[in-house]
Amino acid sequence: MAKYLIQRLIYMIITLFIIITATFFLMKIMPGSPFNNLGGKITEEQQALLEEKYGLDDPVPVQYFKYLTGIVRGDFGVSFQYENRPVTDMLLERIGPSAELGAQALIIGAVLGIILGMIAAIKHNTWIDYTSNIVAVIGISIPSFVFAGLLQYYLAVKWRLFPVSFWESPIHTVLPTIALMIFPMAICARFMRTEMLEVLGSDYIELARAKGVSNGSIMFKHALRNALIPVITVLGPMTVSLMTGTLVIEQIFAVPGIGEQFVSSINTNDYPVIMGTTILFAVLFVVVILIVDLLYGLIDPRIRITGGGKD
Amino acid sequence: MDKAKNEYTKEKFQRVHVREELGEELTRPQLSYWKDAWLRLAKNKGAIGGLVVILFIVAIALTGPLMNDYSMDDANYDAAYMPPKVKGLSWLGLDGMQTYEVQGTTVEDAIQRGLDGYEIEEKYVQNTEVIEEPNEGNDNYYKVAMEVDIYGAKGLDDTYYWFGTDSMGRDLWTRIWKGTQISLYIGVLAAMIDMVIGVLYGGISGYYGGRTDNIMQRIIEVLSGIPNLVIVILMIMLLSPGLLAITIALTITGWIGMARIVRGQVLKLKNQEFVLAARTLGANDKRVLMKHLIPNVLSVIIINTMFTIPSAIFFESFLSFIGLGLQPPDASLGTLIDTAFDDYRVYPYMLLFPALIISLLMIGFNILADGLRDALDPKMRR
Numbered sequence: 001m002a003k004y005l006i007q008r009l010i011y012m013i014i015t016l017f018i019i020i021t022a023t024f025f026l027m028k029i030m031p032g033s034p035f036n037n038l039g040g041k042i043t044e045e046q047q048a049l050l051e052e053k054y055g056l057d058d059p060v061p062v063q064y065f066k067y068l069t070g071i072v073r074g075d076f077g078v079s080f081q082y083e084n085r086p087v088t089d090m091l092l093e094r095i096g097p098s099a100e101l102g103a104q105a106l107i108i109g110a111v112l113g114i115i116l117g118m119i120a121a122i123k124h125n126t127w128i129d130y131t132s133n134i135v136a137v138i139g140i141s142i143p144s145f146v147f148a149g150l151l152q153y154y155l156a157v158k159w160r161l162f163p164v165s166f167w168e169s170p171i172h173t174v175l176p177t178i179a180l181m182i183f184p185m186a187i188c189a190r191f192m193r194t195e196m197l198e199v200l201g202s203d204y205i206e207l208a209r210a211k212g213v214s215n216g217s218i219m220f221k222h223a224l225r226n227a228l229i230p231v232i233t234v235l236g237p238m239t240v241s242l243m244t245g246t247l248v249i250e251q252i253f254a255v256p257g258i259g260e261q262f263v264s265s266i267n268t269n270d271y272p273v274i275m276g277t278t279i280l281f282a283v284l285f286v287v288v289i290l291i292v293d294l295l296y297g298l299i300d301p302r303i304r305i306t307g308g309g310k311d
Numbered sequence: 312m313d314k315a316k317n318e319y320t321k322e323k324f325q326r327v328h329v330r331e332e333l334g335e336e337l338t339r340p341q342l343s344y345w346k347d348a349w350l351r352l353a354k355n356k357g358a359i360g361g362l363v364v365i366l367f368i369v370a371i372a373l374t375g376p377l378m379n380d381y382s383m384d385d386a387n388y389d390a391a392y393m394p395p396k397v398k399g400l401s402w403l404g405l406d407g408m409q410t411y412e413v414q415g416t417t418v419e420d421a422i423q424r425g426l427d428g429y430e431i432e433e434k435y436v437q438n439t440e441v442i443e444e445p446n447e448g449n450d451n452y453y454k455v456a457m458e459v460d461i462y463g464a465k466g467l468d469d470t471y472y473w474f475g476t477d478s479m480g481r482d483l484w485t486r487i488w489k490g491t492q493i494s495l496y497i498g499v500l501a502a503m504i505d506m507v508i509g510v511l512y513g514g515i516s517g518y519y520g521g522r523t524d525n526i527m528q529r530i531i532e533v534l535s536g537i538p539n540l541v542i543v544i545l546m547i548m549l550l551s552p553g554l555l556a557i558t559i560a561l562t563i564t565g566w567i568g569m570a571r572i573v574r575g576q577v578l579k580l581k582n583q584e585f586v587l588a589a590r591t592l593g594a595n596d597k598r599v600l601m602k603h604l605i606p607n608v609l610s611v612i613i614i615n616t617m618f619t620i621p622s623a624i625f626f627e628s629f630l631s632f633i634g635l636g637l638q639p640p641d642a643s644l645g646t647l648i649d650t651a652f653d654d655y656r657v658y659p660y661m662l663l664f665p666a667l668i669i670s671l672l673m674i675g676f677n678i679l680a681d682g683l684r685d686a687l688d689p690k691m692r693r
Contacts, residue, residue, distance in 0.1 A: 013534050019541065026545045082389070141673035143625050145632050146666040149652060157656050244540055247633055254651070263633050266544070278541050285537075 008293070018221050019282045020071065020275075024064055046088045054080065062094040067275075076276035082267050087276040091258065095145070097167050098257030101176055102242050113188025114231065118224065120189065121196030132189060139186025144241075145248040148179035152252065165254040169250030176253040180245045184238045191234050207246075232296050239288045242283055348610075351686040358682020364675035374493040379473070379678040381482030383489050384640040389465065393472045395461060395660050406439060407471075410460040411657065414452040421455040457654040472561065474664045477650065486642045487665050492641040492673060493554070494624045499560060501565050501623030505616045508562070509569025510605065516570065517577030518600055524574075531567055539564045541573050542624070544635060558625055565623065569615050576608040610687035617680035621673050628669055644669045 043210035051057045055066065070077060120132040155175060156164040162175050199205065200223055208218050246259035254260070258277060265273035342350070352358055361539050376383070396407030411429060415421025418441060426433055462468055474483040516527040539647035544559040550556035580586065581604065589603050605612075630636040631645025639646070644665045653660035 011532055015537060018533060018538050023541075026549050029549065137674060141621065141677045142670045143628060143632075143673065145629070146648065146670055149648065149655065149662055149666060152658060153655060154660070160564065171483055172597060240539070244629060246628065247540075267634065278544070281535060282541055 005294070008290055012290060015286055016279070016282060019070065021064075021281055023275050023278050024067055025276060027062075028060055028063075044112070054078065059069060076274035076279070079273050081270045081273070087272045090240050090261065090273060091280060093275055094255075094256060094258045094261050097255050098246055098259060101173065101180060101249070101255060101257060102246060104173060105180035105245075106176065106179045106184055106238065110188050110228070110231075112181070114228070115191050116173065117189040117192025118196055118219075119187040120193045121200060121227075122219065124197060127220035129193075132193070136186045136190045136193075139182045142182075144179055144183060144245045145252060146177070148249055148252045149180055151175050151179055165252075167253075167255045167257075168179070173252075176255055180242065180249050180254075182242045183245065187234050187238060187241075188231060191231055192227060195230050196223060198234055199223045199227045207253070218264075218273075229299055232292055235292045236289050239285065243284070325639065349684045352682055355682040356448055356686065357678045358686070361675040361678035361682065364671055368491060368672055369495060370676070372488045372495060374693050375488030375491075375578075376485045379482065381472075381485050383481070383485055383642070385481060387480035389453070389480065390467060390470070390472070390476055391478055391653075392658055393461060393465075393467070393470075393476040394658070395473060395475040395483075396471050397473050398471055399533060406457050407460065407462040409658075410456050410458050412442070412456050416452065418453050418455055421453050422457055424591050425455070425457050426643030429459070431461075431464045432458055434458045442634040449454070465573075466506040473565060475658070475660045477552070477661060478553075478654070483647075483661065483664065487644070487647060488667060490642045490644045490647050490665065491668055491672070493637065494627060494642075494669065496554075496619040497557065497561070497627040498624050498676070501561055502616045503620050504562055504565040505619050506612065507682055509566035510573050510608075511665070512566060513570035513575075514577055514600055514605060514608075517574035518596070518604065520578075520581075528574075531570060535567050535571075538678055543630065547644045551636055552630075554637060554641070557630060557636060561623060565619065569619070572611055572615055573608055576611055580604055580607055614680065617676065617683050621680070624669070624676070625673060 045193055049056070055063060058066070065079065074088060076091070079085045079087055079090060082090070114239065115237050116132050118137070120129045123129050151166060152175060155161045157185060163172050204221055205218060213222075243259075246257060246260075249255070250257045251257040251263055258280070262277045265277070338483075374488055392409075394407055394409045394502065394651065401678050409546055413421045413425030413428070415424050415520055418439070422436070422439060425431070426436070430471070436459055439451060440456045440459040442456050443452075462470065472482055474487055477486070512527065516524045524567040540566050543557070546560040548557055550559065586599060587600050595601070627636060627643060628645030628648070631643045632649045636651065637643045637646050648662060651658075651665065655662040
């Protein structure tokens with residue numbers, strides 16, 4: 001276990017190092033300078049001064065080294081667009097709404113999905129099962145931004161049940177949360193249904209039935225617990241979907257989160273912010289995958305954790 | 312009863328011609344694996360429905376832009392924001408009527424403001440409806456919805472824009488189906504990448520094993536640790552947004568899942584007897600891999616490819632939506648939805664059609680993929 005953990009951590013560090021390096025050098029060869037947007041308003045001299053101020057006139061290896069050592073200390077540099085704002089501060093300030101939105105969507109989506117999947121499995125091959133299957137397919141298929149647009153148009157603009165956008169009170173979070181949770185919900189429902197069906201067909205459930213255990217007790221004490229374990233594995237794809245989801249959902253509903261910031265920083269060539277957000281996303285992703293793998297091994301002893309990993 | 316029994320005497324029964332060679336024949340015609348899978352798929356109504364939807368969309372995407380005389384980027388500012396109008400389909404709401412919401416201190420004032428604001432003569436107003444009485448919340452204004460025959464008002468009575476036009480007066484029917492072509496291209500591309508790079512990488516890694524496998528797996532390990540989104544965004548910024556950038560980005564990341572699955576399957580198969588037999592007969596590595604191993608993994612490859620297609624289509628539209636995909640005047644479903652967001656409150660049809668088509672396409676591919684999985688690999692049935 002310890003050996004496996006160390007091995008995984010080493011891979012994590014290598015992966016992150018490659019991401020940071022690739023991000024940095026791609027930014028360097030990218031066309032356009034952060035001061036392009038000023039469009040002829042500054043002279044060459046002023047531009048040179050600005051570049052000196054932000055350390056852009058150093059040789060690239062020096063810049064790279066500075067950046068790497070900065071990251072280790074939690075310093076992602078200074079934004080080019082917002083005078084002297086450290087990227088770390090900007091990200092910290094924006095992480096609140098994103099985390100709130102993401103957590104709400106993840107928790108509500110997962111719980112609803114698990115309930116839906118469980119009911120579908122219990123009522124296997126009835127109209128309830130078919131309906132929940134259709135809901136799951138639609139949830140997986142329809143792109144989140146399409147769904148968000150429909151929600152916004154009907155529930156906010158037409159019927160005025162919810163505010164159209166912004167992030168001010170709990171009621172403002174309703175529509176973005178629904179739009180973001182539909183995918184995790186669909187995945188969970190699908191997965192849960194499969195697992196539940198498999199568990200319900202197993203011998204120990206037969207035995208429990210033969211012993212005369214009540215139906216409710218079988219469902220909740222025996223079946224649900226065992227069916228829940230593999231659902232952990234969908235946490236990985238769910239996190240990815242939440243990450244990509246926040247980019248568009250935050251834009252559509254004007255949520256002041258990381259995703260919205262990322263999209264706007266791409267449009268303004270604000271390299272330090274882009275790099276900072278990219279690295280943040282990468283760290284989040286890698287850590288979640290690691291946690292999923294570890295949790296899975298801990299909860300289900302049948303899964304042998306070896307160097308081979310998930311293959 | 313007795314009488315009936317008596318009628319069947321022994322003489323009445325004779326053996327028909329005996330054919331020894333048919334003794335071993337099976338009663339049912341033998342089904343190949345693929346025929347069997349096809350029969351199972353054909354029984355799955357959902358999957359067939361998905362297939363029909365996909366074929367239908369492909370057919371219109373290819374022929375649709377040729378059906379009318381408008382081209383992809385012909386701007387016509389006199390015909391901007393025309394709502395959809397189709398001959399004979401007015402009962403479906405495709406009647407070329409545009410509803411505007413206008414405000415005024417009285418109902419008449421509201422309508423007059425609307426007429427002035429949108430430069431419409433009064434005779435083209437078909438219908439008005441007060442949707443909000445004055446109250447505190449709206450500064451004591453009347454809010455009136457007025458339905459206008461905008462085609463008549465602009466003197467375009469005999470013109471038909473089937474899906475309407477956008478802010479520059481470009482025909483949305485043509486643009487939407489051209490955009491659908493982009494989505495389909497992305498789907499085909501992703502499938503090719505999966506089938507070629509993914510299968511070869513996984514196959515080689517699993518077949519040769521040992522050191523080769525180790526190195527190839529470590530590369531995958533590192534690559535898969537990087538979120539797809541990050542790679543794609545970096546590539547796109549490097550290459551400037553466009554179809555080429557998306558294509559290359561997909562090539563870098565798209566094959567990893569497939570490579571893993573194929574490797575697992577090959578590892579399982581390569582020690583089985585039929586491989587040993589082939590090798591004993593002198594088959595070289597290439598032959599064993601291409602003729603023996605890959606065909607046995609084919610069903611898994613097909614299933615996985617089918618799931619890749621919708622996710623690639625989604626990814627392209629997602630990138631286009633956040634402005635990292637195709638750039639104007641090119642259009643994909645994602646960019647069309649993105650531009651529709653600017654004014655969908657007044658012109659909801661701009662959002663409706665591309666949203667509907669991409670949703671149908673995604674649902675079609677997902678249902679078909681599910682059906683194929685059930686048909687090709689009954690063990691994986693969910």
